[in-house]
Amino acid sequence: MENEVSKIFGIRAIIEAINSGKTISKVFIQKDLSGHLFSELNSLIKKNNIATSHVPVEKLNRLSKNSNHQGVAAQISPIEFADLDTLILNTLAVNPTPLFLLLDQISDVRNFGAIIRTAECTGVSGIIIQKQGNAPISADTVKTSAGAAFKIPICKVDHIKDAIFQFQAAEIQIVAATEKTENLIYDVDLTLPTALILGSEDRGINPSILKIVDHKAKLPLLGEIESLNVSVACGALLYEATRQRIKVKS
Missing domain, CATH: 3.40.1280.10 (SPOUT methyltransferase, trefoil knot domain)
Structure with a gap:
């Protein structure tokens, strides 16, 4: 059994994860984040009805252990959901x-x-x-x-x-x-x-x-x-x- 749920960081990485069919549990988004690439990600999140949470940058720093998260982090679900x-x-x-x-x-x-x-x-x-x-x-x-x-x-x-x-x-x-x-x-x-x-x-x-x-x-x-x-x-x-x-x- 896996003990940890996978986390990914960075706008492009999360876009690719969604497009590849990964099951995303939740996306954490830095408050007041903007930009063209983020707009692309945000459209994908809405299209796929993925749960989101807008959080301060400090939470993202903790989740990513201060790596370059670009204002977003995502949890990949350890299970595949049933229809x-x-x-x-x-x-x-x-x-x-x-x-x-x-x-x-x-x-x-x-x-x-x-x-x-x-x-x-x-x-x-x-x-x-x-x-x-x-x-x-x-x-x-x-x-x-x-x-x-x-x-x-x-x-x-x-x-x-x-x-x-x-x-x-x-x-x-x-x-x-x-x-x-x-x-x-x-x-x-x-x-x-x-x-x-x-x-x-x-x-x-x-x-x-x-x-x-x-x-x-x-x-x-x-x-x-x-x-x-x-x-x-x-x-x-x-x-x-x-x-x-x-x-x-x-």
């Missing part, structure tokens, strides 16, 4: 009741890695993330996942809504984990073909997404703290699905 249509079709061909996981802009790489690890352990058929706003597959993500990032299919979509409509068209129910409901997860039939959605650490699931899901459900909170860490909540939710599915089989 969602193909994943759904291939999964349903061998498993009539799959379990998928959709992540609505999980931003912390360690939470992301922990979620990937739990998903692999509970037999999730695939994880779907959004191209913009989600934590990248970084060295910390891979490490926290204990290598599970190389074992479970991960798809990137332009928007989580795109994936929801594709799942619903395939008759896979959409279950949103949210505190904005009175329904407990234990009352939802998770033995059916299911795609479970978890929201970001700070705001949860986007309200526009909650309007189009099939079910909303929550975990009971009996203490004074109002929410769980998202990776902990994910574990509890996925193991409830596992419990229900093992019970049906027995």
Whole structure:
């Protein structure tokens, strides 16, 4: 297993990486960067819908260890992302009741890695993330996942809504984990073909997404703290699905 995610520096080098089909997780761009060559790079980034972050030059200096970065740095993903249509079709061909996981802009790489690890352990058929706003597959993500990032299919979509409509068209129910409901997860039939959605650490699931899901459900909170860490909540939710599915089989 690779321990580090490859990084490349320099405008021309990143342009060539994108044109050669490399999977770029994120491009870090120095604030107020301009110029003809940068405009070419910026057009490619937008065309390919690559995640970006505008940062001070000090961050780029740290990433490049003060080498000549020309105001840009990029992370090359250590994994190849799966195509969602193909994943759904291939999964349903061998498993009539799959379990998928959709992540609505999980931003912390360690939470992301922990979620990937739990998903692999509970037999999730695939994880779907959004191209913009989600934590990248970084060295910390891979490490926290204990290598599970190389074992479970991960798809990137332009928007989580795109994936929801594709799942619903395939008759896979959409279950949103949210505190904005009175329904407990234990009352939802998770033995059916299911795609479970978890929201970001700070705001949860986007309200526009909650309007189009099939079910909303929550975990009971009996203490004074109002929410769980998202990776902990994910574990509890996925193991409830596992419990229900093992019970049906027995």
